[in-house]
Structure formats: C-alpha cells, structure tokens
Amino acid sequence: MSETAAVAFEDVWFSYDGTNILEGVSFDIRPGRFAALIGPNGAGKTTALRLLLGSMRPTRGRVRLFGAPPGNQDEVIGYIPQRITVPRGFPLTVREVVLMGRYGRIGLGRRPRPRDHEVALQALERVGLRHLGNSPFGTLSGGQQQRVLIARALAGEPHLLLLDEPTAGLDPAARSDFYNLCCTLQRESPLTLLAASHDIEAVAHHADLVILINHTVLAAGSPHDVLHSPVLQDAYRFPERHHEPHHAHQGAAL
Amino acid sequence: MTDWLAYDFAQRALVAGVLVALMCAVLAFFVVLRRMAFVGAGISHAALGGVALGLVTGVSPLVAAMAFSIAVAWSIGWISERGRITEETAIGILFPTTMALGIAIISLSATYRQDLMAYLFGSMLAVRRTDLWLLFGLAGGTLAVLALFFKELVFISIDPDAARAAKVPVTALRYLLLTVLAATIVASIKLVGVVLVSALLVIPAATGQVSARSMTGMLVISIISALIAVVAGLWLSWITNLPSGATIVLLASALFFAAFVASVHSSAPR
Numbered sequence: 004m005s006e007t008a009a010v011a012f013e014d015v016w017f018s019y020d021g022t023n024i025l026e027g028v029s030f031d032i033r034p035g036r037f038a039a040l041i042g043p044n045g046a047g048k049t050t051a052l053r054l055l056l057g058s059m060r061p062t063r064g065r066v067r068l069f070g071a072p073p074g075n076q077d078e079v080i081g082y083i084p085q086r087i088t089v090p091r092g093f094p095l096t097v098r099e100v101v102l103m104g105r106y107g108r109i110g111l112g113r114r115p116r117p118r119d120h121e122v123a124l125q126a127l128e129r130v131g132l133r134h135l136g137n138s139p140f141g142t143l144s145g146g147q148q149q150r151v152l153i154a155r156a157l158a159g160e161p162h163l164l165l166l167d168e169p170t171a172g173l174d175p176a177a178r179s180d181f182y183n184l185c186c187t188l189q190r191e192s193p194l195t196l197l198a199a200s201h202d203i204e205a206v207a208h209h210a211d212l213v214i215l216i217n218h219t220v221l222a223a224g225s226p227h228d229v230l231h232s233p234v235l236q237d238a239y240r241f242p243e244r245h246h247e248p249h250h251a252h253q254g255a256a257l
Numbered sequence: 258m259t260d261w262l263a264y265d266f267a268q269r270a271l272v273a274g275v276l277v278a279l280m281c282a283v284l285a286f287f288v289v290l291r292r293m294a295f296v297g298a299g300i301s302h303a304a305l306g307g308v309a310l311g312l313v314t315g316v317s318p319l320v321a322a323m324a325f326s327i328a329v330a331w332s333i334g335w336i337s338e339r340g341r342i343t344e345e346t347a348i349g350i351l352f353p354t355t356m357a358l359g360i361a362i363i364s365l366s367a368t369y370r371q372d373l374m375a376y377l378f379g380s381m382l383a384v385r386r387t388d389l390w391l392l393f394g395l396a397g398g399t400l401a402v403l404a405l406f407f408k409e410l411v412f413i414s415i416d417p418d419a420a421r422a423a424k425v426p427v428t429a430l431r432y433l434l435l436t437v438l439a440a441t442i443v444a445s446i447k448l449v450g451v452v453l454v455s456a457l458l459v460i461p462a463a464t465g466q467v468s469a470r471s472m473t474g475m476l477v478i479s480i481i482s483a484l485i486a487v488v489a490g491l492w493l494s495w496i497t498n499l500p501s502g503a504t505i506v507l508l509a510s511a512l513f514f515a516a517f518v519a520s521v522h523s524s525a526p527r
C-alpha cells in the first residue's frame with residue numbers, strides 16, 4: 004500500500020470573479036519532504052496555501068491533507084505567514100505569541116496547562132530566542148519576528164508546516180538563516196514543509212522538491228531539474244541573460 | 258457626595274453603570290486589538306434604528322435594538338467577507354442609513370421626541386427595573402463568552418490563517434464577537450447613548466494599552482478606568498444635570514490623556 008501524501012492537489016481549479024486563479028493543478032508531496040512552491044507574483048501560490056488552510060474551497064477538484072479534507076485531518080498543521088500585524092504598542096509578548104501555537108492542542112475554551120508553557124519555551128529555545136520571551140513582539144526585528152513565528156508553529160508539534168512568503172522583507176543573511184533553521188528542524192523531526200515563495204534561489208537552494216506554478220503546474224521535480232527547465236524563463240519572463248546555469252547565480256535573489 | 262444614591266433611579270443607574278463598564282472595558286480590548294473602532298461606531302448608531310422600530314411597534318426598544326444591531330453587525334461581517342466593497346464602506350453606508358431611519362421614525366411621533374435625546378446621549382433617569390434584568394443577562398452572557406474564548410479571540414484577531422490551521426473555528430468566533438459587541442452596545446444605550454457608547458468601546462482599552470506592559474495588565478487597567486469613568490461620571494451627571502453619557506465619556510477621556518502623558522513622561526530619555 005502506498006504512503007498517504009502529506010499534501011495532495013487533484014485537478015484543482017479555483018476561480019474568483021470569473022478569473023481562473025488555479026487551472027487543473029495536480030501534485031502531491033510525500034511526508035518528510037521540504038517542498039518549495041514557486042512562481043511569479045499572481046501565479047496562485049497563496050491561493051494554493053489558502054485552499055490547504057481551508058479558508059477557501061476549490062471551485063473544482065480535491066485538496067487533501069494526509070488523505071483528509073483540510074480541517075478534518077488528524078495531523079497538526081502549522082502555518083507561518085509573511086508577517087502578523089499587531090497594533091503598534093499592543094502589549095503582546097513573544098511568549099504569548101508562541102503559546103498560540105498550542106491552542107489547537109489545548110482545545111476550545113480550555114486554559115493552557117504547565118506543559119503547554121513548557122513546550123512553548125522549548126520552541127523558543129530551538130529558534131534561539133528564549134531570552135526575548137517577555138519582550139513585546141512588536142519591538143523585535145523582522146528576522147526575529149519570523150523566528151518567533153517558527154517557534155509558534157513548532158510549539159504545536161506539527162506534522163506539516165505551511166510557509167507563505169516567509170522571508171519577504173528580510174535581508175539575504177536573515178533569509179539564509181531562516182531556511183537553514185527550517186532544514187535543521189526538518190532533520191530533527193519527521194516534518195513536512197511546503198514553502199510558497201517567489202524568491203526562487205533562496206528556497207530552491209534548501210528544498211528537495213520544487214513545484215513551479217503559474218496558474219497551473221509548469222514543472223515539478225528536483226531543484227536542479229526545475230531551475231534548468233525551459234519553462235522557468237517563460238513563467239518569470241526572464242531576460243535571456245538571466246537564463247544561466249544554477250551554480251552561476253547562487254546566493255542571488257532572482 | 259453619596260446623597261444621590263438615596264434615590265431608586267440613581268441606584269439602578271449605578272448598578273447598570275458598573276455592568277456597562279465591565280462589558281465595555283473587556284470588549285474594548287478586542288475593539289482596539291482588531292481595530293474595530295469604526296465597527297463599534299457603526300453598530301451603535303444603527304441601534305437607534307432598532308430603538309425607533311421598537312417604540313413605534315410596541316416591542317421593547319432594547320429588544321428591538323438588540324435584534325437590529327445584531328443584524329447590522331452580521332451584515333458588516335458578511336459584506337466584509339464576501340462583498341465587493343470594503344468593511345469601512347459597508348459601515349459608512351449602514352451607519353447613517355440606519356441612524357437616519359431611527360431619527361425619521363422617532364421625529365414623526367411627538368410622543369417619542371423627548372426620548373430621542375435620552376437615547377442619543379444617555380440619561381441616568383432612563384434605567385428601569387426591567388432594564389436591569391436584561392442588563393444582568395447581557396453582561397453575564399457577554400463576559401462569559403469573552404472569558405471562555407479569550408485566547409482564541411486573541412489568536413483569530415492576530416493571525417486568522419494560523420488559527421484556522423490550528424482548527425480554531427475562526428468564522429464562528431468572529432460572528433460571536435460581533436454579536437457580543439452588538440449586545441454590549443444595546444446594554445449601554447440608556448446610560449451612555451448611541452452617539453457616545455462607541456467611545457467607551459475604545460477609550461478604556463487605549464488607557465490600558467498606554468499604561469500596561471502585558472495583556473492582563475491592559476485588561477485590568479481598562480476595567481478600572483471604565484469603572485472610575487462610569488461611577489464618577491454618573492455622580493457628575495447628578496450634580497451638574499448634564500447627560501450621563503457626556504460626563505462618563507469626558508471622564509474616560511481625561512483618564513486616557515493622563516495615562517498617555519504619564520507614559521510619554523516615563524518613556525522619555527533621562
């Protein structure tokens with residue numbers, strides 16, 4: 004019997020205001036992989052993630068998380084957005100943000116137990132920010148805030164992490180740190196990652212599976228294969244001079 | 258100073274005031290966190306339409322206002338979720354339309370014209386014994402909902418997508434918050450008035466925000482400042498013969514500016 008995919012899109016269509024955002028998208032991701040969903044702005048990456056989160060439903064086709072419709076799976080899903088917006092000066096501490104990652108496990112209307120606080124602190128420790136636990140979240144740098152959001156996701160002890168443009172707005176060093184941390188976490192635990200990003204170079208350098216979409220799946224496979232695929236240039240409409248071998252532009256964001 | 262409490266109506270106003278202060282202060286926390294100040298203003302002004310319909314149809318004005326306000330609150334939520342216009346635009350349309358409906362209906366009848374001022378700006382004479390029972394029910398329900406789902410409401414306010422991933426029922430809780438917002442506004446109408454109640458849904462929490470370093474501290478200061486503003490505001494209304502809504506809101510604002518100046522002073526470089 005084949006292993007159930009952590010993420011499965013089966014001929015998924017999604018339309019908004021009469022415009023097709025996704026057209027017959029099909030792919031699946033096996034558990035334990037680090038997949039990158041890449042494509043130009045407006046390609047449908049965030050829509051795909053929202054379908055997985057259950058905040059939108061496909062117009063046609065099926066989306067499955069560990070074999071079940073989003074929201075009905077037994078496995079825990081963690082989500083790391085580009086950023087969260089807390090009103091300026093709102094006294095929300097880093098520990099309180101991380102503890103939110105436990106809420107799915109604590110249950111509706113129940114109070115956090117000592118173990119939940121302990122797991123939240125351990126998650127902060129893993130991202131190297133335990134010393135900032137009592138700091139207001141809004142006073143942290145962009146890179147630190149992203150680490151806190153990783154800690155929040157980890158506190159839920161997830162089976163799958165969904166990341167939506169997680170490094171947008173970060174400098175190259177912080178971007179690299181972020182993905183290195185993701186890789187380390189994936190090695191340490193049986194975690195599946197799906198990162199949507201238009202930052203091809205950074206994400207493809209760390210992922211072991213790349214899915215290129217532009218409303219529909221244009222290519223899927225190893226980072227090397229997809230980055231050397233002729234369809235990449237069409238998807239991003241690169242000028243010819245940018246269509247170079249992968250190793251020639253490592254470290255640069257395309 | 259306490260002679261005013263010898264009167265039945267003043268005692269009723271004080272009990273109602275404490276309940277209103279508790280409800281508004283706790284709910285204001287979420288109004289500030291979710292930047293819903295305009296939503297609160299919209300629903301409170303819409304409540305006047307419900308009051309007017311209640312007066313002319315013989316239904317209890319507060320019960321009619323409750324049904325009307327919840328309908329408007331849910332409409333705002335529904336439109337902002339699915340509509341082709343923004344939440345602000347939806348409120349900008351519903352707010353004056355429903356208020357205009359209320360003013361038109363009340364103005365058509367000379368009998369109710371006197372009531373209009375009380376509903377607009379509040380009056381400590383207006384709280385009846387039967388209103389108190391309704392208030393106890395609304396305050397109990399509202400505070401229970403906010404206490405029970407406090408952590409989830411904070412989560413969906415800050416990151417609804419992550420909350421949804423954690424299987425928190427985001428949409429249901431959002432509508433529940435809009436419902437208790439409508440209930441709180443209706444509970445506050447007689448004492449504070451539809452025009453000024455929206456201030457009580459922001460100012461106490463803002464006072465807490467500039468003074469506290471934690472969410473719990475913010476909540477406690479919000480409650481204390483609202484209680485001070487309401488109790489002292491009722492007393493001020495008694496001795497000055499001003500509408501209670503005006504005195505309560507002026508005191509709440511004074512507390513905010515004092516806290517704001519203190520916070521600026523304490524964070525200034527030495």
